[in-house]
Amino acid sequence: MFISAASFYATYLQAKSAEQQVKAMTLPLLQYGTGNFELGTNKSVISFNLTNGGVGPAIVKTVIYKYKGKSTLNFFDYLKDCCSNELKEFNSNPSKDLNITKGGYVTSPTYNVVVPAQDKLEFYKLYRGELNDSLWSKLNTERKYLTVQVCYCSLLDECYITEKKGVVEPVEACPIAD
Numbered sequence: 001m002f003i004s005a006a007s008f009y010a011t012y013l014q015a016k017s018a019e020q021q022v023k024a025m026t027l028p029l030l031q032y033g034t035g036n037f038e039l040g041t042n043k044s045v046i047s048f049n050l051t052n053g054g055v056g057p058a059i060v061k062t063v064i065y066k067y068k069g070k071s072t073l074n075f076f077d078y079l080k081d082c083c084s085n086e087l088k089e090f091n092s093n094p095s096k097d098l099n100i101t102k103g104g105y106v107t108s109p110t111y112n113v114v115v116p117a118q119d120k121l122e123f124y125k126l127y128r129g130e131l132n133d134s135l136w137s138k139l140n141t142e143r144k145y146l147t148v149q150v151c152y153c154s155l156l157d158e159c160y161i162t163e164k165k166g167v168v169e170p171v172e173a174c175p176i177a178d
Helices: 002-025 075-091 133-145
Strands: 030-035 045-052 058-067 070-072 105-107 113-115 120-127 146-153 159-164 167-171
Touching: 030 146, 030 159, 045 058, 045 113, 045 133, 045 146, 058 075, 070 075, 075 133, 113 120, 120 133, 133 146
Parallel strands: none
Antiparallel strands: 030 045, 045 120, 058 070, 058 113, 058 146, 105 120, 146 159, 159 167
16 A cells, blocks of 8 residues: 555656646746847847747737836837827828838737747837938837836746746736737
8 A cells, every 4th residue: 555655646746747847848938128229230220029038939918018107008009108299290201102211110919929939029110211210219218118018828828927027927817908
């Protein structure tokens, strides 16, 4: 009977260890980042991104942009809050040819997207150009006041919230964004 109990306990410990190993092998670690220069092209580009420094993919569920006491689920609402006059000037430009060389921007969705391990999701990039100099300058100054809270899940449906670099809190589930 003692041998049976010891065998059962050893099997239990082995199963628990295997479960922890699977969790460790699929753990994502999302971090928010921003920059104002693109090394590959040597261009002035303001970028906002989520980088997955973990070993497993991250499924992004909710992103909250916080700027000077206001919170929003929409990055363009943040742009209106930080750079309203400059954004209006940029958007009122009669030129419909807002390409990257003249100061255009590129966006990517941030909800229900998968960020692979050791990969980056650049969700907004503003290239500096003749059509957006005031917007680019203002955003370059104001981006340091933006914090981003991200709720994401692993492939094992374990969810986490992070707002500060390297600080990750497990949660039961991510809030649903409307």
